Amino acid sequence: MVRASTAASPFDGVPTIAVLEIDLGLPWAGTAADEPIILGDLPVDRCDMVLGDAPALDSWTGDGHPSTDGLADVAYWGGYAEAAHLQFGGELILRHRSQVRGWLDLPLDAARKLGDALNNWEGDEQGWGFIIAVDEHTDFHRFNRASWTDPLRVGAIEVAGYPVLGINWASGDHSMRHRGERPFGQVYPATLQPGLTGQTTTHWMIPPYVPGHDGAK
Incomplete structure (x- = not known):
């Protein structure tokens, strides 16, 4: 069992x-x-x-690994997304409080061809105003997808027969509150301690944010 306590982000209140x-x-x-x-x-x-447990983490497939099930997701967004929708179609997909257009669970070859067609779209005069992603089904992407609609950006998947939980930190909160990470001392202690029923529990706490104390642990 994994439990989380929350606090409001000092930057956007979520x-x-x-x-x-x-x-x-x-x-x-x-x-x-x-x-x-x-x-x-x-x-x-x-x-x-x-x-997750060690056997699951040993089997984990991350960015750059080939699709583990032969499928992929295609998404596009940006200032010219509506024009692209008229040309290519695509369903609305909710991802972390924003919407993109795209297709889920496509065969890998079809996803790559669709991604190429979007990249080569003749009406694309917008440069960086139109963004395309072809995400093969790795464990990393499956966890991200499982977190898309969760208010805390967490998602649970199964890897090598074991349940694994992923936490997708908000990029804005990370860049403002936790910037620098370990090289700048932005780390928080993890401990073993007795739980409510006398079982062993791993405990990890992020202290409250104090404005002006960027280097404080």
Whole structure:
């Protein structure tokens, strides 16, 4: 079981993860005084975060890996999206509080051909005003897709027979609050401690944001 407590982002007011607790399914074997055991520390990673058992993480497929099921998603957006929709079609897809046009679960060859057609669209005089993405079905993309409609940007998928949870940090909040990550000391301690039922729990807390204290942990 994974639990999250939230706090409002100091930048846009939406809920953001402030505390993560992960039940490990093991009895507490720490000190008699129940003092937390420090495991290390973690940053809020701009490349997102994955929580799962070791066999799943060993099997994880990320960006650049070939599609694991022979399928891909195609999306496009930007100032000329409506003109492209008249030419190519595509359904509205909600992704993290914004909408794009596109197609889900296309055979890989068809997705690549459609992506090429969009890139070579003769009516494309807009340059960077029209953006196209062909996302092959890797575990990374499947997790991202599972998080598209979640208010905390988290998504659960199965990898190698194990459940895996991904956290997709808001880019704006990350760049303002957590910029610099480990090289600049922006890390937060992860501990083992007893849970509510006496089981061992991993605990990770992001302290409240204090304006003007950019280097504070």
